Amino acid sequence: MNHSSNLLDEALGFNRESSQASITPGRIVLIEDCVETSGAFVLHHLLKRALSPPLSSGVVLFVALANPFSHYDRILRKQGCNLATLRENGRFLFFDMLKLDCPDGIEGVVELFHKIQKTVKVCSSPEYNRSDITIMIDDISLMEVATHGSSNYVLDLLHYCHTLTSEIGCSLVLLSHSDIYSSMTAPSLMLQIEHLTDVVIKTDPLATGLATDVHGQLTVLNKEIVDEHGTLKNRIHNFHFKVKENSVEYFYPGSCN
Amino acid sequence: MAETICRALRDGALEGEHAPALTIKDTLSIPFGFHAFTHFLCNLSSNILSAKSQSQCLVLVTFSKSPSFYYDLLKSKGIDVQMTKNWLRILDCYSDPLGWKDGGSVDLVPNEIEKICKNVRDLDKLLSSILELGKGVVGQGKSRFSVAVDSVSGMLRHASVSSVANLISNLRSHGQISCVFWLIHSDLHEGRATAVLEYMSSVVASLEPIVAIGEKGSSENIFSLEQNSGKGKFNVRIKRRNGRVKAMSEEFHVERSGIKFMVISSGNGVVNKTLVPKVQFNLQLSDKELADRENVVLPFEHQGNGKDVEIYDGRRSLSVGQYDLGTPVMTTEKLHTKTDQGKGEIHYLRDSDDEHPDSDEDPDDDLDI
Known part of the structure; x- marks a missing residue:
């Protein structure tokens, strides 16, 4: 298994020296993608980082609204991570929410939260004593669809997940699409989420058009990083990527081989 | 605030x-x-x-x-x-x-x-x-x-x-x-x-x-x-x-x-510094020049040092008139004498004593138009 860090890991502050392999507990990460450039590979990358031994012994609680288990299993297997085994070991907890539908109100969302809360409580209980819990939601816009367009319910759910991050120290990874909101109606949902999050990872197509060697660009924003002078800073990393068969290459603009 | x-x-x-x-x-x-x-x-x-x-x-x-x-x-x-x-x-x-x-x-x-x-x-x-x-x-x-x-x-x-x-x-x-x-x-x-x-x-x-x-x-x-x-x-x-x-x-x-x-x-x-165009002339003052400029005592400034306020109003003032006698042609008016070397002074040299300063005479009088 290849654990050499790449530009994305560096941008997210993962490195081997500090033995930090996954997202800092309590942090909230938003992956914002668009139609031309899917951000799913970033989610897969974070999933792998959170699960891969020996660097991590974390638990991932995966709320899937977009794809069935077999989809993620196939992708992660190519990257050297066996989700089926991890699922049996109780480290990958897959919530199949493909059929989630809450037509009349909030019950479905509350039920989903209860499920998440219960699982997190069990994982963090002395019996299992897993401190490293990551909740992943793929994706927010489908959750909005499930609630029949009520973004308030989605925000309520996210708020409750936020309380879990501060109570138990879970981290939260969200995937959402930036281009499905017209500027008039509901930029508010994305704005609300952006106010909540600590890290935003955005995928965009190349501004100069399609290219065979470069599939798009990534912008990683880390909010409130303390720099060497003790000042709080927002740090932005910007680089290009190329999605390959079983890995992703990250490089600075112009330095592609 | x-x-x-x-x-x-x-x-x-x-x-x-x-x-x-x-x-x-x-x-x-x-x-x-x-x-x-x-x-x-x-x-x-x-x-x-x-x-x-x-x-x-x-x-x-x-x-x-x-x-x-x-x-x-x-x-x-x-x-x-x-x-x-x-x-x-x-x-x-x-x-x-x-x-x-x-x-x-x-x-x-x-x-x-x-x-x-x-x-x-x-x-x-x-x-x-x-x-x-x-x-x-x-x-x-x-x-x-x-x-x-x-x-x-x-x-x-x-x-x-x-x-x-x-x-x-x-x-x-x-x-x-x-x-x-x-x-x-x-x-x-x-x-x-x-x-x-x-x-x-x-x-x-x-x-x-x-x-x-x-x-x-x-x-x-x-x-x-x-x-x-x-x-x-x-x-x-x-x-x-x-x-x-x-x-x-x-x-x-x-x-x-x-x-x-x-x-x-x-x-x-x-x-300001970046807006000043790059020219050969020295448009800005150095710190020392700035300090010197600050120290210049202007003739109309009240000094607050107990002396009479001497304001040059275009005519000979009394004190000037007193030692004016010694220098009939050229008058040097020293309005403020400072012992302090750091302070600036203004020396006023009148061209000629013949001509009355600010006289009512029309300066273009001799022009033949």
């Missing part, structure tokens, strides 16, 4: 007036409003603890952070947390705002200081809870307490603008409230929601980026954050009782230890 705000919150309300209210507003492009909020919170807390403030208790309504976060914050500022039960109450609207968490979970049992609100939509209940908590500490008498809301944005998500306005208005006019302050993320709401709250506040502090950012979509703004990271402008608008509005501006830096306010550094100087 941050000082002024701290004092206003400390001094509290006048008898028969509404309590002073402070709106702190920020946007995603400059998301440091929470740091400003905690700055005023900690300042007021230490004033309450040392009995310098009018209010004797602080009721903190939390929407965006857990109570334990605030205990850690106060502890990190050196404020005694052991004594909090004497002066702090937290109405926790963060942990379970909609009552989803049920079934007697142990960690939600409230202690003496905290009270959990399980239905934030009911603002009437919220109001009575705030008053109940405050009165629980200061009693029913004339003693006052302060109220802080860590995110009105959280409140506005669950309730209408009018009901939030009603809540705040009720708080301000309540006889036992010393001051109210809150934070709002203004980009999350319609302009009118922010305006309503601003109408009801005596001080509005808005955090604005130093580098102006175009009004684009959300994500466009968030990625321009780096330019503004860590610092920005702190604009304050203070409304006096008589209707006078005073606007002021300060600069802030956010550090690990908290937010720091400072007088706006004269960025103009920097701008």
Whole structure:
């Protein structure tokens, strides 16, 4: 298994020296993608980082609204991570929410939260004593669809997940699409989420058009990083990527081989 | 200005007036409003603890952070947390705002200081809870307490603008409230929601980026954050009782230890330097030249050294006339003699004594037109 860090890991502050392999507990990460450039590979990358031994012994609680288990299993297997085994070991907890539908109100969302809360409580209980819990939601816009367009319910759910991050120290990874909101109606949902999050990872197509060697660009924003002078800073990393068969290459603009 | 705000919150309300209210507003492009909020919170807390403030208790309504976060914050500022039960109450609207968490979970049992609100939509209940908590500490008498809301944005998500306005208005006019302050993320709401709250506040502090950012979509703004990271402008608008509005501006830096306010550094100087065109002539003065220029005593300047003020009015003044006799052709007027070498002097050389200075004679008289 290849654990050499790449530009994305560096941008997210993962490195081997500090033995930090996954997202800092309590942090909230938003992956914002668009139609031309899917951000799913970033989610897969974070999933792998959170699960891969020996660097991590974390638990991932995966709320899937977009794809069935077999989809993620196939992708992660190519990257050297066996989700089926991890699922049996109780480290990958897959919530199949493909059929989630809450037509009349909030019950479905509350039920989903209860499920998440219960699982997190069990994982963090002395019996299992897993401190490293990551909740992943793929994706927010489908959750909005499930609630029949009520973004308030989605925000309520996210708020409750936020309380879990501060109570138990879970981290939260969200995937959402930036281009499905017209500027008039509901930029508010994305704005609300952006106010909540600590890290935003955005995928965009190349501004100069399609290219065979470069599939798009990534912008990683880390909010409130303390720099060497003790000042709080927002740090932005910007680089290009190329999605390959079983890995992703990250490089600075112009330095592609 | 941050000082002024701290004092206003400390001094509290006048008898028969509404309590002073402070709106702190920020946007995603400059998301440091929470740091400003905690700055005023900690300042007021230490004033309450040392009995310098009018209010004797602080009721903190939390929407965006857990109570334990605030205990850690106060502890990190050196404020005694052991004594909090004497002066702090937290109405926790963060942990379970909609009552989803049920079934007697142990960690939600409230202690003496905290009270959990399980239905934030009911603002009437919220109001009575705030008053109940405050009165629980200061009693029913004339003693006052302060109220802080860590995110009105959280409140506005669950309730209408009018009901939030009603809540705040009720708080301000309540006889036992010393001051109210809150934070709002203004980009999350319609302009009118922010305006309503601003109408009801005596001080509005808005955090604005130093580098102006175009009004684009959300994500466009968030990625321009780096330019503004860590610092920005702190604009304050203070409304006096008589209707006078005073606007002021300060600069802030956010550090690990908290937010720091400072007088706006004269960025103009920097701008001036860069704006001066690159020419061969020396358009600027060096520091020494500047100092020398400052020291020059102008002839009309009152020296304040006890001597008569000698102002050259175009005619010979008395003192000049006295030693004028010795130098009939050329007069050197030494208006101010300074022993100090560092000081400048002005020597005035009149061309000729024949000609009367400023005479009424037409200088073009001899021209043959």
